[in-house]
Amino acid sequence: MQKTAYKTKQQDLLFSYLREMQGKHFTAEEVRAHFEAKKLTIGIATIYRQLEKLVAEGKIQKYFIDEHSAACFEYAGENCNTNEKHFHLKCELCGRLIHLECDELEKLGEHVRTEHGFVINPLRTVFYGVCKDCLSEGKNEDCNED
Amino acid sequence: MQKTAYKTKQQDLLFSYLREMQGKHFTAEEVRAHFEAKKLTIGIATIYRQLEKLVAEGKIQKYFIDEHSAACFEYAGENCNTNEKHFHLKCELCGRLIHLECDELEKLGEHVRTEHGFVINPLRTVFYGVCKDCLSEGKNEDCNED
DNA sequence: TTGCGTGCAAAGGTTTTGCATGGCA
DNA sequence: TGCCATGCAAAACCTTTGCACGCAA
Numbered sequence: 001m002q003k004t005a006y007k008t009k010q011q012d013l014l015f016s017y018l019r020e021m022q023g024k025h026f027t028a029e030e031v032r033a034h035f036e037a038k039k040l041t042i043g044i045a046t047i048y049r050q051l052e053k054l055v056a057e058g059k060i061q062k063y064f065i066d067e068h069s070a071a072c073f074e075y076a077g078e079n080c081n082t083n084e085k086h087f088h089l090k091c092e093l094c095g096r097l098i099h100l101e102c103d104e105l106e107k108l109g110e111h112v113r114t115e116h117g118f119v120i121n122p123l124r125t126v127f128y129g130v131c132k133d134c135l136s137e138g139k140n141e142d143c144n145e146d
Numbered sequence: 147m148q149k150t151a152y153k154t155k156q157q158d159l160l161f162s163y164l165r166e167m168q169g170k171h172f173t174a175e176e177v178r179a180h181f182e183a184k185k186l187t188i189g190i191a192t193i194y195r196q197l198e199k200l201v202a203e204g205k206i207q208k209y210f211i212d213e214h215s216a217a218c219f220e221y222a223g224e225n226c227n228t229n230e231k232h233f234h235l236k237c238e239l240c241g242r243l244i245h246l247e248c249d250e251l252e253k254l255g256e257h258v259r260t261e262h263g264f265v266i267n268p269l270r271t272v273f274y275g276v277c278k279d280c281l282s283e284g285k286n287e288d289c290n291e292d
Numbered sequence: 293t294t295g296c297g298t299g300c301a302a303a304g305g306t307t308t309t310g311c312a313t314g315g316c317a
Numbered sequence: 318t319g320c321c322a323t324g325c326a327a328a329a330c331c332t333t334t335g336c337a338c339g340c341a342a
Binding site for chain 2: 320321322323324325326331332333
């Protein structure tokens with residue numbers, strides 16, 4: 001089944017970049033730009049293919065933040081493939097993506113599972129809202145009405 | 147600022163369809179197809195423009211379900227513009243979108259606000275996971291590894 | 293040498309935008 | 318009549334796919 005036969009330079013480059021980015025999010029395009037800046041060309045198709053593979057292997061996660069913006073990826077860490085229990089908060093105002101590790105969320109997961117029969121996947125779940133900074137800056141008047 | 151000057155036939159048609167769809171989700175393309183079936187042509191651009199406007203007005207919500215599939219919209223209801231406290235659960239296996247009204251979720255919202263300084267917007271937040279039916283059908287063996 | 297992985301370019305799908313026209317006030 | 322909203326088509330955007338070539342084993 002597994003046929004990851006050949007190890008290539010691009011795979012190495014990519015993977016070390018991912019580790020470097022531990023705890024941060026990145027898009028396929030950002031990866032490409034990163035290497036371009038280093039005078040290293042990795043085709044965007046290759047990046048997508050590698051990222052897809054790594055997602056399937058559980059080495060990185062993929063997040064859908066906005067429908068129009070590119071997908072975000074994140075290194076899953078060496079050993080915590082599916083142990084990582086953090087959720088993501090996405091600020092609708094400044095666009096920041098925040099990590100949240102919190103027992104309450106695990107409790108909620110329990111509740112939803114036992115009471116509603118639904119098993120939440122934290123890896124794909126994103127909470128939208130308004131972050132601390134934007135709140136304190138009072139940017140949250142109301143909807144932007146241009 | 148507001149310049150919703152002209153009321154058009156398309157707006158009426160669209161809005162009555164939305165009300166008809168209360169509690170259900172739909173995509174822009176589904177709306178278009180619905181009217182096409184009735185021999186009424188509404189351009190997809192118009193639909194997107196109207197839906198966007200209605201989202202801004204809080205009359206409908208917009209959900210990002212999958213990155214590749216089209217965005218889902220849902221009528222917000224007559225009076226519960228921002229009172230509606232339900233969240234959405236999206237089953238990653240069968241694709242179903244489930245409404246969830248639950249006090250625990252409100253409590254979680256409280257917690258995240260007070261402890262983490264983040265105000266969650268339930269209208270845009272979607273929980274991904276696996277639903278009751280798919281769980282009982284044992285479809286959740288593990289990741290599809292092709 | 294074999295055949296996988298790569299890179300380029302083109303295709304795919306959804307959403308947005310430009311522009312001329314039609315319809316509301 | 319004035320001007321907004323519409324509709325068509327083209328563009329934009331992210332992502333996937335086809336195909337020939339290069340490179341790993």
